[in-house]
Amino acid sequence: MKPYLHLIPLTAVFLSLSHLHAEDIKPEKVKKPKITAEEKFAKLDADSDGTISAEELNGEKLEKLRKKMEGKEGAEEKIAKMEEKLTASFAKKDKDGNGTLSLAEYAPPKKPKKEKAAKKPKAGDVDPANLNEMP
Secondary structure, eight states: OOOTTTTHHHHHHHHTTTTTOGSSOOOOOOOOOOHHHHHHHHHTTTOOSSSEHHHHHHHHHHHHHHHHHHHOHHHHHHHHHHHHHHHHHHHHHHHSSSSEEEHHHHSSSOOOOOOOOOOOOTTTTGGGGGGGGGO
């Protein structure tokens, strides 16, 4: 009996892994290279005039929604609400009110992140600087 005792742990490992199949193991996701704001802007600027109109920015979104909602009850109301939201969002970005977005309006420069303030010590916390002073 003793010569086979070393097989018990191996058997347990194999049994625990037996439920895995090759289909269950997910391959690592390949990260797509990040697209810059300038590249997105250029892609949206269909007429290459250096600005983005509301139609250029929102047209594709509304068209996808129309196709998705086709024949469904309440579709026109949902599309109208979405159009209102997109129009309001566009107007908010259009700082100069000229009806188009410049690159600066489309993707304003990001503010630098603030450094987090040091956490306040809680009662009972040990200050590493005072470790030598402890009894």
